[in-house]
Amino acid sequence: MSTPLLKVEDLVVTIAGQPVLRDVSLSVAPGEVHGLVGESGAGKSTIGKAVLGLLPRSAKITHGFVMVDGVDLPGMAEARRRRLLAKEIALIPQDPMTALNPVKRIGVQMIAPLTRHLGLSRKEARARALAGLEEVAIHDAEAVLDRYPHELSGGMRQRVLIAMAFQTTPRLIIADEPTTALDVTVQRQILALIRDLQARHEAAVLFVTHDLGVVAKICDRVTVLHAGRVLEQGSCAQVIEHPQHPYTQALQAATPRFDRPADVLSPVPASLAASLWKDASEWDRRHPGGTL
């Protein structure tokens, strides 16, 4: 395997003293789509936030590294990290309704990072933004640039945000449940769009989701997370088709699929969840204060 673009190693994060990531390691190769699956509170988004430096104030990285291209991100000087973030890493946020500034036109918001960080002239930046919008299948891109966010539908806004994420040609994109806030038909188009752009731009994607069905569609590799611990990791085919960990198997059984009736869905057994949480508190007991 080539050298990883993103490498998270033995990462422990506590929020207000309580561990939320318990010794997480994963790596994303250039051009790979890496799925991060788990239920609410599993710590999926926290990993994304740690990479982007968006952890809340009360959160602390007590152990481990988040390395991009072999450089530890949280340890980096502020100004350098900002430059790296702007050029190499982009975010596709979860909620397209609040992710665009409501008082600024789409064009202004798309053009600002291009002129600011890539040193493009306003004209070049506008051309680039237009091209970006056309790439996400927005037809009258010219008009959309002059719209305000509230004048666009949710699916349109998510397209704009995807265009914004890809327009600086980053090498790593953090997609934080980008389809959760959208309805199902739009979801499929957005997934296809991300996959398509990712392949064309040869960008790696860390795809955060709670939906195994989405993972199966888009990801190359998968990490299954529960209570901030990695339960299973492997190629998509392997994890989806032959899940090893009982939790992954339970998740599989709880995911609706078109090829089986809805009534065979079964929730994750309470005994399994309880034993997993027991393991987590056992971990906390052995690592007081989140130290490894």
Place this chain on the structure above:
Amino acid sequence: MAEPATPAAPAPRRASHPIDARLVAGAVVIGALVLVALFAPLIAPHDPLEQDLLYSMLPPSWQAGGEPGYLFGTDSLGRDILSRLIYATRVALTVALIAALLAAAIGSLLGLLAGYFGGAVDQAVSRLIEVWMAFPPVLLAIVLAAVLGAGLSSVIVAIVVVDWTRFARVVRSETMVEREMEYVASARTLGLSGVFILWKEVLPNVAPLIITLVSVEMGIAIVVEAILSFVGLSISTDFPTWGGMIAEGRQVVYQTPWLLGLPIAAIVVAVLGFNLMGDGLRHALDPVHRR
């Protein structure tokens, strides 16, 4: 739903929402007052300082014993009340505008910083606000104006010092709401600095609120200015102010009630105008109401 990729066909609704009646009413009142203040020398029938003891304590011209040259009558020194009311508008509006803008600038800045950066900055600003608000505001203003000495600038300073908390509190909480929005997170991942985000991303979203508050604050400033000039701490007493006129009218209220009533009416109209405008602005600038 057939073509989610094309934006909705109808043109943006930007211009179509009806203009709020309160906004219009407030703007008309305030606009009229501004014109009166600007063109006071042209409008006023008399010199507001000119005394004419032969014509003292005249009633309004439509009452028995009124003089047609003195529409609202004269005071105990024979000065034309209408002219004094007109000139007093200048003091009131000057104080309202400058004091409200300064209070807004200081309060909003502190509120933005506290709300966005949180932590120690927030602690410092919040505690300061709490201590500040424990003082009775009017008393604080009177003490301040007394310490600074009478005069227009000390009235303005007193109002700013007392009322910046009004802006700081509201702007702080609004900023805390905005900073949790994902567009702020997005801006941060675009590599923008905290100060840049605060200035270019958050401030425009908080600005409508500040504008609304400024309008309301101008009404409050007019009242405070009236109180300070009532107790003789504003601009020198022979120059007309609404508060000063109330103080003079109070002494002769049984002989000439209009001397007391007219400046009060002027204050009520001005404050009502600013409040209506503030209310209208709040509706006009609020994107939820706008849609």
